Amino acid sequence: MCVLTEQMGETPKEFKLKNGPTDGISAVKFGPNSSQFLLVSSWDSTVRLYDVISNNMRMQYNHSVPVLDCAFHDAVHAYSGGLDNNLKMFDFNTGTGTNVGTHDNAIRCVEFCSEVNVIVTGSWDATVKLWDPRTPCSAGSFSQPDKVYTLSVCGDKLLVGTAGRRVLVWDLRNMGYVQQKRESSLKYQTRCIRSFPNKQGYVLSSIEGRVAVEYLDPSPEIQKKKYAFKCHRIKENGRENIYPVNAIAFHNVHNTFASGGSDGFVNIWDGFNKKRLCQFHR
Amino acid sequence: MSEAPGSASEWELSKENIQPLRQGRKFASLSAALKPHDGDEWSKIKEEKQLFEEELRTYSGDDPLDVWHRYIVWTEQTYLKGGKDGSLSVLLEKCLAQFQKVEKYKNDERYIDCWIKYANCCIEPQTIFVFMYDQNIGSQWACFYESWAWHLEQLGNFQRANSILQEGISREAQPLERLKRNYGEFQMRVARVMVSSEVPDTSEEVEVQRSALGHLKTTGKRSHVSSDRVNSLKAASQGGLGTKGKPLHQQRGQMFQVFNDENQAPVHSLPPQTGEWQSLPQRSVINKENDQKPGAWTKARVPQKSGVVPFHAVGGQSQPTFSVLEEDNPDLHIFTPRKVGDIGSQVLSARKPGKQMDPLLHVRMAVPSNSEPQPMYCKEKIYAGTGEFSFEELRAARWRKKMEMQVLETEQKEMKRLREELEQQKKMISEQSEMIKRQREQLQLDHEKMILEYQQQSQIRQIELDRKNNSQIQQQQEVLERSIDSHLQQQINSQTSFQVMQDTPSSNLNSRYYAVCVRITYCIPFDSTQKGLSNGTINRLK
Numbered sequence: 001m002c003v004l005t006e007q008m009g010e011t012p013k014e015f016k017l018k019n020g021p022t023d024g025i026s027a028v029k030f031g032p033n034s035s036q037f038l039l040v041s042s043w044d045s046t047v048r049l050y051d052v053i054s055n056n057m058r059m060q061y062n063h064s065v066p067v068l069d070c071a072f073h074d075a076v077h078a079y080s081g082g083l084d085n086n087l088k089m090f091d092f093n094t095g096t097g098t099n100v101g102t103h104d105n106a107i108r109c110v111e112f113c114s115e116v117n118v119i120v121t122g123s124w125d126a127t128v129k130l131w132d133p134r135t136p137c138s139a140g141s142f143s144q145p146d147k148v149y150t151l152s153v154c155g156d157k158l159l160v161g162t163a164g165r166r167v168l169v170w171d172l173r174n175m176g177y178v179q180q181k182r183e184s185s186l187k188y189q190t191r192c193i194r195s196f197p198n199k200q201g202y203v204l205s206s207i208e209g210r211v212a213v214e215y216l217d218p219s220p221e222i223q224k225k226k227y228a229f230k231c232h233r234i235k236e237n238g239r240e241n242i243y244p245v246n247a248i249a250f251h252n253v254h255n256t257f258a259s260g261g262s263d264g265f266v267n268i269w270d271g272f273n274k275k276r277l278c279q280f281h282r
Numbered sequence: 283m284s285e286a287p288g289s290a291s292e293w294e295l296s297k298e299n300i301q302p303l304r305q306g307r308k309f310a311s312l313s314a315a316l317k318p319h320d321g322d323e324w325s326k327i328k329e330e331k332q333l334f335e336e337e338l339r340t341y342s343g344d345d346p347l348d349v350w351h352r353y354i355v356w357t358e359q360t361y362l363k364g365g366k367d368g369s370l371s372v373l374l375e376k377c378l379a380q381f382q383k384v385e386k387y388k389n390d391e392r393y394i395d396c397w398i399k400y401a402n403c404c405i406e407p408q409t410i411f412v413f414m415y416d417q418n419i420g421s422q423w424a425c426f427y428e429s430w431a432w433h434l435e436q437l438g439n440f441q442r443a444n445s446i447l448q449e450g451i452s453r454e455a456q457p458l459e460r461l462k463r464n465y466g467e468f469q470m471r472v473a474r475v476m477v478s479s480e481v482p483d484t485s486e487e488v489e490v491q492r493s494a495l496g497h498l499k500t501t502g503k504r505s506h507v508s509s510d511r512v513n514s515l516k517a518a519s520q521g522g523l524g525t526k527g528k529p530l531h532q533q534r535g536q537m538f539q540v541f542n543d544e545n546q547a548p549v550h551s552l553p554p555q556t557g558e559w560q561s562l563p564q565r566s567v568i569n570k571e572n573d574q575k576p577g578a579w580t581k582a583r584v585p586q587k588s589g590v591v592p593f594h595a596v597g598g599q600s601q602p603t604f605s606v607l608e609e610d611n612p613d614l615h616i617f618t619p620r621k622v623g624d625i626g627s628q629v630l631s632a633r634k635p636g637k638q639m640d641p642l643l644h645v646r647m648a649v650p651s652n653s654e655p656q657p658m659y660c661k662e663k664i665y666a667g668t669g670e671f672s673f674e675e676l677r678a679a680r681w682r683k684k685m686e687m688q689v690l691e692t693e694q695k696e697m698k699r700l701r702e703e704l705e706q707q708k709k710m711i712s713e714q715s716e717m718i719k720r721q722r723e724q725l726q727l728d729h730e731k732m733i734l735e736y737q738q739q740s741q742i743r744q745i746e747l748d749r750k751n752n753s754q755i756q757q758q759q760e761v762l763e764r765s766i767d768s769h770l771q772q773q774i775n776s777q778t779s780f781q782v783m784q785d786t787p788s789s790n791l792n793s794r795y796y797a798v799c800v801r802i803t804y805c806i807p808f809d810s811t812q813k814g815l816s817n818g819t820i821n822r823l824k
Contacts, residue, residue: 026674043677066681068674083678104325106678124675149672163670189670207664208657233655240655244673262658 017050019057026082027069032114039078041067047080049092061090061097069110071119073133079119081107087121087129089136100136103129109151116156116172122148128160130175142175144168152202154195157216159202161190167204169216185212185228194248196255196271201226203257203271205245209233211259213271227274232261300362311359327360335667336679347384350377351392353667354399369668374400376667382417394420398429407433421453424461431468440472 021042031037037058038050043066049059063082070080076092083106090097105125112119118139119131124147130139145168150161157179158170167190169180184190186206195202201215212228232243243263250257256277260266266280296316300307314323334353341349354377357370377396387393397420401410411430413419420426427450434443447465455461664671671679 024677043681066678083681108672108674146669147672147675163672189664189672191672207659241658242655243658246673 015055017052017057018055019048021046021048023066026067029071031075032072033075037072037075039070039072041070041080041082043067045082047078047090049078059092059095061088061095063088068106068108071110071112073112073119077133079110079112079121079131079133081110081121081123085123087119087131089133098136100131101129101138103127105147108148111151111153113153113156113158113172118172120151120153120158120172122151122160124148126162128158128170130172140175142170149190150193152193152195154202154216155199157195157199159193159195161193161204163189165190167193180216180218182214185214185226186210191244191246192248194250194257197250197252198255203248203250205248205259207244209242209245209261211245211248211269229274231259231267231269231276232263232265234263303358308359312362315360315362330356330360331669335669335671336675338666339663339671339676340679340683347377347381347387347390347392350380351396354396358399371400371403372668374403388417388419389422391423391425394423394426398425401429401433422455424450424455424457424464426450427455427461428464435468435471440475443468444472 017038021040021044023042023044025040025042027039027041029039031039036051036053038052039047040050041047045063045066046060047063047067047070048057050056051058063080063084063086065083067080067082069082070078072078073089078090078092079087079100080090081087081103085103085106087100087102087107087110088097089100100119103121103123103125104127105123107121107123109122110119111121112133117133119133119136120128121131122128122144126144126147127141128144128148128151129141131137132139144160144162145166146162146164148160148162152159152161153172156172158172160168160170161184162168165184165186165188167180167182167184168178169182171179184204184206186204186208188206188208188210190204191207192205193202200217201213204212204214206212209232210228210230212226214226215222217223232245234241234243241263243261245259245261247260248257249260255272256268256270258266258268264282268277268279269275270277300312314327334349334356337349338353350373354370354373357373361370374396378393378400381387381393397410397414401407401414404410411426411433414426415421415430427446431443431446431450434440434446447461447468450461451458451465659673660676663676664673
């Protein structure tokens, strides 16, 4: 289930992590400072911490139900949420987990914003909640127009993608009002939003084989640069099969990003130069 | 009770905002829906809606219409403004489109109910009914004919309404009794309308309208027609369209005969069921020309035909086929050059069937076509109902269902196990009771046997005892008798009988013996002999 690719000098370029989850994987997150640790949440109700360099599983903790997302707070603290509506904090040093708070429906996304030092969760109950990791306790609940499907932190901004193809831009320093209300430039359901590491814009992928590159600056000359492209489509017997684009991940230095589709491929793109860099095999 | 008047007054305050329903509204859902949209009640409504949406996507039984119909009825009850805020018409449209090809639902009452609801929220319900009739949907149900006739009645088309109700009766639509009753009521209503409208009819007769294609009465030598066209028409009205029955005269000044098709069926009769109307008459299709998306007007361009005609070419070609009126004044001889094409060669091209010609395309989503790109995911599940679901939600719903099933299964297993245990215990208990019963019977038997034995033994013992006693008594009697005899003989012989007494082999002593002895001693007159006798008996006793 869990195939990880890793670019390294001497070790093989690609290997499979041992002791993978027993059901589908809902999220994978690298640790905040290095690429040594990888946090994996899964539909088998577990959250696992892997040491990628030595290829072993360091830790594992359980929810009672499938976990939909997880995030590192710092190197030793992880947050995760899933179908049980609970946000769970786990301390890898002590090996203890605590329930931080709840939503009214399943928690779909968990993110950590280091600039404001706050944990953000988005749920199908159409709210986004902020959590203070120091106490840890709730720091506010903010209603969204529809079920939250994806979240991305962009500096001190928060991008929320909801059902009904809406995109909302919040300022985490001032959550009193929505900074921008947008509609997705793609025709079908939003699957994933990830912001550029340079904080200028974001990439949005849809359920029907398209990825849009958009900019946060509302001025017309910047907005002119936005574009969308087709991807994750396979031609078969003269007919084009279109697959959902489920995941996007940025390289935190080069501003290039990877997109993962239901066709089983991972593509690497250069968003600024509108080029596909490479494609991983299935 | 304290809450009831509050909610009643709430209802009273917002009566205008509630669209009445034919079947009425439930008070509970009404008061819930009237609550402010951020309270608990509202979140409950949202939750219920979510549940319905989830059920639409996870239903796996053989009656999928059931979920749809419940959802539609619920939406109608919960959203007060005719379901528009709950996007009832979208829901109905999707439901109808989904089951249009399903044969078993064609005359399902719930499906017909959906159709009628859809017709009610359409701008032109007639189209829907005609479509239903054409597709033979609901032709067995009275409610179909009733609602169709009702709509026609609202429009004042009594004749057509009448023929529709008659059609329903002739097809024996169910329930027939109700249909007939409704038909009777309809006839009564029509009669009442006719009677009440007779007075305005007579006044209308006075104000005769001027009709087209009539002949006007002329006056004077120059055959002028007066300005009062209506009244001048009256005299010559036999030439107009009003006199259908009479043969038309070729009158002076009338250059053509108005064709009167006598074979044409009357307008109000039902068209034949052709079944060729394939697509659902959705509003977006019927009103396509009027539903233009808003856009910037400054950028709007009329599409030009390819090939720009140069101005001089237009001027050279402009030879009209009719003679152009030439003014006498040559100074004013300026005419606009215009292009007049060949009239015969410009045939109106048929409108090319665009993508939108199939209205089900965006409803059914997956139309199998070889050239169309095909989405490789369960699109119908993502966009079922009025909202959208993500893959994770679908998977979560499936997971929850599985969990429920598992819980149910384990419960059932537990129940089964408990039942088996109980059964076993019951069996054990019954076995034990049987054993106990058997033991008891055994005991009873034993008891009886013992009693019998005991009785026998006691009888035997008694008999033995009796016999023994008897023999002893006899012996003793014999001995006594003998001793008496010897005593008597001794007495007779005048000798003491001690010797004899001591020699008697009496082993058992009893009262008789004493009695005999006493009797004997009394018989002995000497003191010394008495003393000697008593000593002797005591010795014997020891």
